[in-house]
Amino acid sequence: MLSALEKISAAPESAELENLAHLIACLRPATGAEPEQAIERVRELTLLLQRQPPHAVNLRRHLLHLLSARRQTSLYTDIGILSNDGFFSELHRRIVYRILPPALDERYLQDCLEKILPFNTDYLWIQAVPLADWNALAQALDGVRDATALTADTHAARSSNDQLDRLKIMTELLQAIQVLSYRISAIGMEPELIRIYSDIKAFESPFLMQNVELHTYLEGYRRYLQGDTAPMEDASHVLVMLQQCQDVVDKIRKNATRIGTSVSLTYRLLRLDQNLDRLRKLLALVDVADGRPALASASENSTVNAPLPAEQKQLIGLELGLELVEAHNRKYTVRELFAGNINLLARNITENASRTGEHYIAENRAEYSAMYRSAAGAGFIIGFMAMIKIMMSYLRAAPLVEAFLFSMNYSLGFMLIHVLHFTVATKQPAMTASRIAAGLHSRDGRNLDLDSLSGMIVKVFRTQFVAVLGNLSIAFPVAYALAYAFYFASGHHFVTPDKAQHLLHDIDPFGSLALFHAAIAGVCLFLAGLISGYYDNKALYTRMAQRVARARWLTRVLGQARTVRFGDYLERSLGGLMGNFYFGILLGTIGTIGFLLGLPIDIRHITFSAANFAIALVGLSNEVGWHVLLRSAFGVLAVGAINLWVSFALALFVALRSRGVRFRQGMPLLKSIASRFLKRPLEFFLPPRDEATAAAPADEGAAKH
Structure with a gap:
C-alpha cells in the first residue's frame, strides 16, 4: 500500500490508471476472505494518509487530475439508468455483452472503471466498508479541517491547478x-x-x-x-x-x-x-x-x-x-433487468387473475350448488374429449400431426367449456392463489386478520372440493357410458385389452411416472393462469372493446350492435379464451416433445385420468381385481392432488413476489386452519346453513371458467 502511494506521489499529474488500480488492488480483500479485511485495509490507508500528509495531498491531486482529464457526463447519466432502446433491446445488449464485452475508451470515466474495478463483485467489499470509514478516508484526503493545523504542504496543494x-x-x-x-x-x-x-x-x-x-x-x-x-x-x-x-x-x-x-x-x-x-x-x-x-x-x-x-x-x-x-x-446483469421491469407487469397479471379468482369461491350453498353444476358440465364435455383423443391416436398420424390434433381437441374443448360458463377444477388454483395473495395486505406479514384469511382459505378449499367432485362424478360415468355405447353399437370394445392395460398403467402412482407427469400438468396449469392474466391485462390496456367496435369490416358482417357486444365480450373474456387455448396446446404437445427428444415427459390430468380409467374398465369388460381398482382410483386422486398443489404453489409464489409480500405468519395461520377443522370439519366440505340464508342465491354464471 505504501509503495502504491509512493508511485502516485512520484507522478501525481499522471493521467494513467495503473497506479490507482494498484492502490485499489491493495484495498481489495483476498479471494474468499471476510469483508472485515477490506475494512481493516481502508482504515490502514486512512491512518497512513493522516500520518503522511504529502501522500494525502498527492493522492488527492492525482484523483482530481484523473477526473478532470476524462469525460464524466456519461458516468452520471448512463450508469445505473436504463437505456432508451427499450426492454428487449436492453436485454439483448446485456446478453451479448456478457458473452463478448464491448470495446473500451479510456477517455470516458465510465470505461475507466473497468480497469480500476475489473471484478463484478467489487461493489460487495466496497459496500461492506462502513460509510463512516469511507468518510474518514475522504476527510484524510481533503486535509485537516482545523485551519490552524494545516501544514505547509496542505496549503501548497490548494493551487490554481486544483481549482x-x-x-x-x-x-x-x-x-x-x-x-x-x-x-x-x-x-x-x-x-x-x-x-x-x-x-x-x-x-x-x-x-x-x-x-x-x-x-x-x-x-x-x-x-x-x-x-x-x-x-x-x-x-x-x-x-x-x-x-x-x-x-x-x-x-x-x-x-x-x-x-x-x-x-x-x-x-x-x-x-x-x-x-x-x-x-x-x-x-x-x-x-x-x-x-x-x-x-x-x-x-x-x-x-x-x-x-x-x-x-x-x-x-x-x-x-x-x-x-x-x-x-x-x-x-x-440480466436478472436485475427482469426484477426491475417485470414486477409491475406480473402484479397486473396476477391482479386480473385475482379478480377472476373471486368467481371460483363459493360464499354460500346457492353458489356451492352452482359450482357443482358448472363443474359437472365441464366433466360431461371432458368425457367426450377423452374419447375423441383416443380416436385420434388410432389414426397413427405423424408425431407433429398427432400433436396438432391432440392440441386442437384440448384447446377447442376447453374453450367450449369456458364459453358455456362451465368450470374445470384444476384451473381454479392459479386464480384462487392470486385471490389469497390479495388478502395479504401487509408487506411484512403483520397486522393481518388471520381469522378472515383462514376463513377465505376454507371457502377456497371447499369450493375446490366441490369442483373436483363435479368434474369426476360426471366425467367418469359419461366416459363409461360412451365406451359401452360404442361396444353395443359396433360389437367390439372401443379400446383393446392391451390399450386398456396401458391406460391403467398410465395412472398407476407406483409403477409409472404418473405423479411426475401430474406435476408437469400442474406447471402447465400455472402457465395457463399467467397467460390468462396477461391477455386480460392486454385487453384492458389496448381497449379491445373500442378497437373491435371500430372495425368496419366486422360491422358490415355483424351489424353495429352485435359488434359492440362482441367487443365487450372479448374485453371481458379474452384472457379466459387464450388461457384455455394455450393450455390445450401445452397438454397436446408435451407428450410429443418428450417422444421426439427421447425424454420421459408427458402430462396427467385428474379429469382425463378418471375418464381413461372408465374407458379401460369397459375395455377389460370390468374384469379387474380389487387391488387394481384401488390402485387406479388412488392414482386418479393422487394425480389431482399433484395438479392442484403444483399450480397453486407456483401461482401463490408469483402473486406474493409481484406484490412484494413477505408473509411470516405461516404457523399461526396453519394453527388457525387446524382449529377450524377440529371444531367444524364439515365446514371444509359444505357451507354452513347460515351463510346460505344470509346471502341471495347466486347466478349459475357467476362461477365462470
Whole structure:
C-alpha cells in the first residue's frame, strides 16, 4: 500500500490508471476472505494518509487530475439508468455483452472503471466498508479541517491547478444535470404515458416545466462559477417540478393497475424513476453551501430548501459513488433487468387473475350448488374429449400431426367449456392463489386478520372440493357410458385389452411416472393462469372493446350492435379464451416433445385420468381385481392432488413476489386452519346453513371458467 502511494506521489499529474488500480488492488480483500479485511485495509490507508500528509495531498491531486482529464457526463447519466432502446433491446445488449464485452475508451470515466474495478463483485467489499470509514478516508484526503493545523504542504496543494480541475469536474456535473433534465422531458411526453394519464396538457406538463426551471437555475450557477457575486437563483422551483413529475409517475402506476400495462410502459416508468432520482442526487451534490440557497437532501420526495453543510455533501457524494460502483459492476446483469421491469407487469397479471379468482369461491350453498353444476358440465364435455383423443391416436398420424390434433381437441374443448360458463377444477388454483395473495395486505406479514384469511382459505378449499367432485362424478360415468355405447353399437370394445392395460398403467402412482407427469400438468396449469392474466391485462390496456367496435369490416358482417357486444365480450373474456387455448396446446404437445427428444415427459390430468380409467374398465369388460381398482382410483386422486398443489404453489409464489409480500405468519395461520377443522370439519366440505340464508342465491354464471 505504501509503495502504491509512493508511485502516485512520484507522478501525481499522471493521467494513467495503473497506479490507482494498484492502490485499489491493495484495498481489495483476498479471494474468499471476510469483508472485515477490506475494512481493516481502508482504515490502514486512512491512518497512513493522516500520518503522511504529502501522500494525502498527492493522492488527492492525482484523483482530481484523473477526473478532470476524462469525460464524466456519461458516468452520471448512463450508469445505473436504463437505456432508451427499450426492454428487449436492453436485454439483448446485456446478453451479448456478457458473452463478448464491448470495446473500451479510456477517455470516458465510465470505461475507466473497468480497469480500476475489473471484478463484478467489487461493489460487495466496497459496500461492506462502513460509510463512516469511507468518510474518514475522504476527510484524510481533503486535509485537516482545523485551519490552524494545516501544514505547509496542505496549503501548497490548494493551487490554481486544483481549482481548475475542480471547475472542470463541476462543469461535467452540470452537463450531466442538463442531460438528465432533457431526458425526463422526453420520456414524460411519450404518447403512451399521456394516453394513460391524459389530464396533463403539453404546455402544462411538469416534465417540460422542470426543464425550464432547471435552465434558469443552471444559468445562475454558471455565472456563479465565473465569479458573479449576484445572488444565485433559488433551486426550490426545480424541486417542486421534480416532485410533480414524481406524482404523475405514481398516478400512472396507479392507473396501470386498473386499465392494464405493458412491458414498454413499465420500462419507461422505471427509466423515468431512475432519471428523477439521479437528477435529485446530482443537484444535492453540486449545490453551493456558502449561504446561498441549497438543497436539503437527495431523497426522492424532498422539496425542502436549507443550507447544506460540506460534510453532508461529502456523504451524499460517497453514497452516489457507492451506487455508481454497484451499477457499474451489475450493468450487464440480466436478472436485475427482469426484477426491475417485470414486477409491475406480473402484479397486473396476477391482479386480473385475482379478480377472476373471486368467481371460483363459493360464499354460500346457492353458489356451492352452482359450482357443482358448472363443474359437472365441464366433466360431461371432458368425457367426450377423452374419447375423441383416443380416436385420434388410432389414426397413427405423424408425431407433429398427432400433436396438432391432440392440441386442437384440448384447446377447442376447453374453450367450449369456458364459453358455456362451465368450470374445470384444476384451473381454479392459479386464480384462487392470486385471490389469497390479495388478502395479504401487509408487506411484512403483520397486522393481518388471520381469522378472515383462514376463513377465505376454507371457502377456497371447499369450493375446490366441490369442483373436483363435479368434474369426476360426471366425467367418469359419461366416459363409461360412451365406451359401452360404442361396444353395443359396433360389437367390439372401443379400446383393446392391451390399450386398456396401458391406460391403467398410465395412472398407476407406483409403477409409472404418473405423479411426475401430474406435476408437469400442474406447471402447465400455472402457465395457463399467467397467460390468462396477461391477455386480460392486454385487453384492458389496448381497449379491445373500442378497437373491435371500430372495425368496419366486422360491422358490415355483424351489424353495429352485435359488434359492440362482441367487443365487450372479448374485453371481458379474452384472457379466459387464450388461457384455455394455450393450455390445450401445452397438454397436446408435451407428450410429443418428450417422444421426439427421447425424454420421459408427458402430462396427467385428474379429469382425463378418471375418464381413461372408465374407458379401460369397459375395455377389460370390468374384469379387474380389487387391488387394481384401488390402485387406479388412488392414482386418479393422487394425480389431482399433484395438479392442484403444483399450480397453486407456483401461482401463490408469483402473486406474493409481484406484490412484494413477505408473509411470516405461516404457523399461526396453519394453527388457525387446524382449529377450524377440529371444531367444524364439515365446514371444509359444505357451507354452513347460515351463510346460505344470509346471502341471495347466486347466478349459475357467476362461477365462470
